[in-house]
Amino acid sequence: xxxxxxxxxEEKEIESPSEQQxxxxxxxxxxxxxxxxxxxxxxxxxxxxxxxxxKKANAASWSQxxxxxxxxxxxxxxxxxxxxxxxxxxxxxxxxxxxxKKGIRPEWEDPANANGGKFSIQFPRNRTGxxxxxxxxxxxxxxxxxxxxxxxxxxxxxxxxxxxxxxxxLWIKSSEKNETTETIGRQLKEFLNLxxxxxxxxTPHGDSAAKSGENKFTI
Ligand code: MGP
Numbered sequence: 539x540x541x542x543x544x545x546x547x548e549e550k551e552i553e554s555p556s557e558q559q560x561x562x563x564x565x566x567x568x569x570x571x572x573x574x575x576x577x578x579x580x581x582x583x584x585x586x587x588x589x590x591x592x593k594k595a596n597a598a599s600w601s602q603x604x605x606x607x608x609x610x611x612x613x614x615x616x617x618x619x620x621x622x623x624x625x626x627x628x629x630x631x632x633x634x635x636x637x638x639k640k641g642i643r644p645e646w647e648d649p650a651n652a653n654g655g656k657f658s659i660q661f662p663r664n665r666t667g668x669x670x671x672x673x674x675x676x677x678x679x680x681x682x683x684x685x686x687x688x689x690x691x692x693x694x695x696x697x698x699x700x701x702x703x704x705x706x707x708l709w710i711k712s713s714e715k716n717e718t719t720e721t722i723g724r725q726l727k728e729f730l731n732l733x734x735x736x737x738x739x740x741t742p743h744g745d746s747a748a749k750s751g752e753n754k755f756t757i
Contacts, residue, residue: 638694
């Protein structure tokens with residue numbers, strides 16, 4: 539056998555075409571050594587949404603601006619989207635990106651959010667600059683990688699660009715102050731590398747809860 543005709547290790551390990559057809563979901567680089575096409579599935583499918591209400595939104599008109607952009611369910615597809623959309627620090631004032639589990643709309647009214655609330659952190663725009671892109675990326679990677687202890691509680695995350703601040707928020711299903719919610723809040727601070735003395739606020743969803751301060755708490 540000449541050097542050219544001897545099979546390589548990779549070729550020997552490739553399954554026959556019939557075996558490949560039987561399990562389409564298991565595609566690794568060994569199935570196609572010439573075209574690297576391995577993908578790493580995420581535990582959940584996530585949807586990216588965008589909105590830029592322009593003028594001040596109100597509860598009635600708010601959802602008209604909400605646009606569903608794309609679903610991702612693999613690590614590779616996530617990076618494909620992330621690397622090709624406008625960075626947070628270049629978004630127009632009043633816009634928001636929302637990344638939510640597929641099937642949950644990023645609205646208070648969605649059944650998954652109806653009894654929930656959000657942890658939010660504000661970063662002054664003038665002192666944060668491009669670092670907001672990293673805070674947002676860290677939060678999404680943590681969420682897509684299912685790093686939160688109570689991952690089923692997580693609905694999604696939002697980054698908002700406002701005149702004087704950026705805000706990142708993590709939306710969860712419940713709004714009770716208990717072990718679960720407090721752990722999520724503490725982990726959020728940890729994952730974003732925030733100083734433990736920094737206060738993260740939890741607010742139940744809805745305009746009235748935000749205004750009255752009812753059931754708010756801090757971590
Ligand atoms: P916001 O953008 O979450 O708050 O909501 P912010 O950034 O404090 O306010 P801004 O005015 O500086 O942008 C802004 C407004 O949009 C709210 O007061 C509501 O009127 C409306 N709104 C926001 N959300 C997330 C919802 C929602 O889920 N449902 C409805 N019906 N209205 C919403």
